[in-house]
Amino acid sequence: MKLKSLLLGAVCLGAAGYAQAETLTIATVNNGDMIRMQKLADDFTAKNPGIDLEWVTMEENVLRQKVTTDIATKGGQYDIMTIGTYEVPIWAKQNWLVPLENLGSDYDVDDLLPAIRGGLSIDGKLYAAPFYGESSMVMYRKDLMAKAGLEMPDAPSWDFIADAARKMTDKENEVYGICLRGKAGWGENMAFLTAMSNSFGARWFDENWQPQFDQPEWKDTLGFYVDLMKEAGPPGASSNGFNENLALFQSGKCGMWIDATVAASFVTNPKESQVADKVGFALAPDNSLGKRGNWLWAWSLAIPAGSQKQEAAEKFIAWATGKGYLDLVASKEGWANVPPGTRTSLYENPEYQKAAPFAAMTLQSINAADPTKPSVKPVPYVGVQFVAIPEFQGIGTAVGQQFSAALAGQVSVDQALANAQQLTTREMTKGGYIK
Incomplete structure (x- = not known):
């Protein structure tokens, strides 16, 4: 077999000495x-x-x-x-x-x-x-914001976002105040929710690698997200990831979308976006705790x-x-x-x-993310919207499935958090992080 390969290789050599x-x-x-x-x-x-x-x-x-x-x-x-x-x-x-x-x-x-x-x-x-x-930032419809009688600040709070989303929602005309990731996956809904949780003071693990889903900060994060999406989000949001929300925003169905800064060129491109001339940008929201919900x-x-x-x-x-x-x-x-x-x-x-009207906001968002200090409290890991350990891929997706189920109304917020705590504790014990 090896001899056959060598012969074939020799045949493929051209006059100039180049192989196929x-x-x-x-x-x-x-x-x-x-x-x-x-x-x-x-x-x-x-x-x-x-x-x-x-x-x-x-x-x-x-x-x-x-x-x-x-x-x-x-x-x-x-x-x-x-x-x-x-x-x-x-x-x-x-x-x-x-x-x-x-x-x-x-x-x-x-x-x-x-x-x-x-x-x-x-x-x-x-x-x-x-x-x-x-990084991530807020992309929003300037026309819908004005119609709601509001003005988007450069650095909004989550409370402002929630208020604006509810006021911009017009379900009869299929316009939803906010589109956020709901599709399960460590790099899909958990990228968004982990970054969001940082701004609420939550963290995946304490300094001893103990999972923190049983703490009030995570309940505040997930409860806020589920309530907001039920009131002002599109139907079937638990199936929506980056591409699905991009399509919704481009077709004029979202008042706001908090997601990757890379989307900015697609929502402002008149060849692809029906709302290209109506888009504004703001930093990812905060909760007055010193951290914004943006990733890297x-x-x-x-x-x-x-x-x-x-x-x-x-x-x-x-x-x-x-x-x-x-x-x-x-x-x-x-x-x-x-x-x-x-x-x-x-x-x-x-x-x-x-x-690129979004250039300065993108650079500011990238430079503001700190993977070594992602949350308000100290953590033993590196990563803003993920935890840089090999086990995270499996754990993050499993937790993402629980949170997606909560968004779909299949389990309560409390039950999703309890399940997340249990499965994360089990895997971290198996991995030798906790005894």
């Missing part, structure tokens, strides 16, 4: 910026004739499951994986990722925003390159250690996350639509500032 084109298999998420990257990838293959691309595009929860299983079992299905700020430090410590040390002289790694770069590095080495970075995340491209095509994979990553790609998107789609949140130079670019 390598095919990179890229696992990615079905978000708008990644779909755009696939459409523009001809630019990369034209510049790198020896490399072909094969895309495997998945919904967020499915992607996470597939790439985690593949890398943990050394499956070798993918040459490039789209992963986030949660996975990178954990997987890098397991030697599951290749450090990105050959991105090219013009890549300018020092231009990456410090908050974003820090989350993707171990001991100063970059293990994934950010395709886009984000980067969807990033990384090379699994099992890939046999690491050199070609690094070339693609340098293309997709380099400055030249931002220029390419700007030339095709306009500056407002370039992937945000990764480079200092982008936020210093006058053309971007002029085209």
Whole structure:
């Protein structure tokens, strides 16, 4: 078998000494910026004739499951994986990722925003390159806010948001005051609810890793969320994640949406959004406790250690996350639509500032998130909308299912919190964090 492969390889060598084109298999998420990257990838293959691309595009929860299983079992299905700020430090410590040390002289790694770069590095080495970075903020309809007789402050409180959501709701005309994530998943509803809980003074664990869902701060968080969504949210909200809420907002059915800053270019793009000229932005809400409900995340491209095509994979990553790609998107789609949140130079670019009314708010939100001190009280973990331990993926999704069930009215808030406390305690005991 090995001899046959060698013979085939020899046959494939052309007169110039180049082997047959390598095919990179890229696992990615079905978000708008990644779909755009696939459409523009001809630019990369034209510049790198020896490399072909094969895309495997998945919904967020499915992607996470597939790439985690593949890398943990050394499956070798993918040459490039789209992963986030949660996975990178954990997987890098397991030697599951290749450090990105050959991105090219013009890549300018020092231009990456410090908050974003820090989350993707171990001991100063970059293990994934950010395709886009984000925090979260309030996106709202200025016309509906004015109609309700209100003015959105730059830094709103949760009480203001709740009051405005109820006043903006017009269920007869299918306009809902607020759209928030309800779909179960550690990176779906729990990303939103964990960030929200930080601003309510809640935390996942105390300093001794004891779960905290039996504490009043979590009851305040989940109770506030469920009540608000029942009164002012869309029907079927327990099935809505990022993409579903984006579609609702773009079609004019949401008064406010608190979610990823990366959505700003999609809600203000007149080709995609019916309300493009009516959108305003504000910081994620707070509860007067010194923390806002905003998160910190980067969807990033990384090379699994099992890939046999690491050199070609690094070339693609340098293309997709380099400055030249931002220029390419700007030339095709306009500056407002370039992937945000990764480079200092982008936020210093006058053309971007002029085209993107959300630029300053995005940068402010990213810089305000502190993964080392996410909540009001001290915690033993790092992470704003997640807990950077390997067990969190399973625990976070299981808790997310409980909270989604509470939103759907299948269990009470109290029961969902009791279940969350029980299952988290069991898994943390099993993991050796608590005795």
